[in-house]
Amino acid sequence: MEFCRINILAKLLIEQPKSICFRNLILKVLTPISTMADVTNVTPAIPAVSAEKSINNAAVAKKAPQAPKKRQKKRKLPVIDYLHEEVCKVLRNCPEGAEVKALTYVLQPEPDFMECVFQKILYDINMVLSQRFKNFEIYPFGSSVCGLAFKNSDFDIYVDIKELPDKLKKTVSRIIYQTIDTMKRFNTFEQTVAIVNAKIPLLKCVHVNTGFSCDFSFTSPMGRYNSLIIRNILYLDQRIHPLLLILKHWMKTRNLLGTGKITSYCLIMMVIYYLQHVRILKPLAIFQAQIPRFIVDNYWNLAWNTSMTNRFNNCPDQTVSSLLRGFVNFYKDFDFQSQIICPLYGQTLSRETFMTKPPPEFEAYNQYMRTDGASPLNLHHPMCVQDPFALNHNIAASCGSVFRYFVLELRNASEIIKAQLKPGIPSAQFLLKFFTEFAVDPHANKDIVAKSTEFQVRLLPLEFELSVIRRLMVDASKSKPVEPDEVRKRWSQLTVSLIRFIFEELFKLQVSNADLLNNTNERLKKYQKMNGQKDVCEALDLIHWNVHGTEDVYHMKKLTKSTSLTYFVDEATYATNKLEQLNATKKHSIELNCVVTINATPVDVHVLFNETGQGKKNATKCFFQNFTRSIRNHMKAYFLFCQRSSFVEPESLLEACEREMKANEAVATQEKKPDEEMKLVESNDLTKRN
Known part of the structure; x- marks a missing residue:
């Protein structure tokens, strides 16, 4: 059988034209040819030696001349579709009890x-990087290290360049473009794409000799270490690996997994938290206790006790199928709107509580937040899954576009499990239904368009912001005690005023009062009830603004991390200059027309963006994304300014900043005068002596 497979591989490599991807040829041999009646004794499809020879043969085959071919449009997910068909074939003919082995095999x-x-990729990337750098190391991470890679998975590779004193984005961007130039000279990598504006800049490319896609990162070794930890977690219980394998394929077939959706890392952490919830896994913090800390990226502990066993085993009778059912039922009714999933301590936390005052066990996070330029955990997304290692990272932040469909598929899967996972029904038949029956969106024809034109963000008061307001209110009342509710109300009022200031001065938009919208009020009532606000009258104010603009001054603008006295003056000056430039060139015209509804309460400020249908498509979405990306930085700068001086209403913020700047310049001038007078006296003395 193995000899037959190798001969087939050799024949394919010789006969197939250059345009056929080598990886797809390998997949044709690695996947079952027959119906796979017996999978209990699965042997490797290709020995390592044969695979190595195949790669060399592929390199020879690529040199063969060929006739030019027409450029064809690529299918969206060709390899996933192929693997899905093979999974279905195997499950239809799989003996009872061999489903996991069958799925692993396919x-x-x-x-x-x-x-x-x-090793082949490593050799070629070494050749490329050694042309520019002398001291570097290369590490794989991700699914290939964890043991969860599929046959169509990419390679995630971290390049640690030792000679870089800092790994700022500007430096890393230069390295990525230099590496791309060298790759083009060597012709070992193709389809190179530089993604330099992401949180972690990437170089995406395809390895020519093997056809595998590669993602190279140069900034943080975090992925390298947490991949090793995940691999260790998979060994703690033999049911974790097959459960993740099934869920990963299920989500891939529904196009829910990947970049801009739910990531594999996020799925793994959701599975880990569910297993902690049912007391199969311990909280991850236990595996980091009583051993020396291993700090990565200056703040985050990635120590892991590999000698510690799980020792829970409270559910030894739970099968993979029953855990799958539990996972689906647990998350289909989970309160994603208000809860944070925290695998580090095996618990959920209220978003509001974490935003205002994180629990004391999150000392590493609290310490990080006290540093200059710290980015808080992003809670303004439908799902929040906290990275158990980089505690300021919401690893579910990219799932917004698929969140509704994810919940829809979970509910559909729950119905399938309820109907199929019964005694007497083969497990293979159940999995076949689980993979092939998709959810039907009840709002596919009517509500989906309306949903895409409505965006919302919820702002919660930070402890730092409340403390600044409390101190200033106490100073103003001559040390009289101030009620907490009054502090929160003042925060809410200032936040609303600041939002309008940001719209008008930093985004250069026209803002005017709008009439009340009944349908918007109904949505806000539902939102308030969902967040525990029983009466709409609890709102301080329900504000409706018509927002209009023609130019996107925030297009491709980098966030300003500095929060100095000149922050708002610099931001407003930038916006003014950018607006004049865009008006002259007529680029990035947005034709924004939307209604912004603000529900301000002592608990939060909820901002709802609605398109009016009169502007350019996606204009409101771009505006919303730029606003949510920058609002927290603006709020931090504002409250720091108030902390330095006193209460400043946002509408007079620019004048206050300019006054402070002039006062500081005057003080600096006064300090320079004695030095200048002393220098003048010394100069006169020297002249007299000469």
């Missing part, structure tokens, strides 16, 4: 083969 490559491919 979906996952042999470790020796992946190691051989990685």
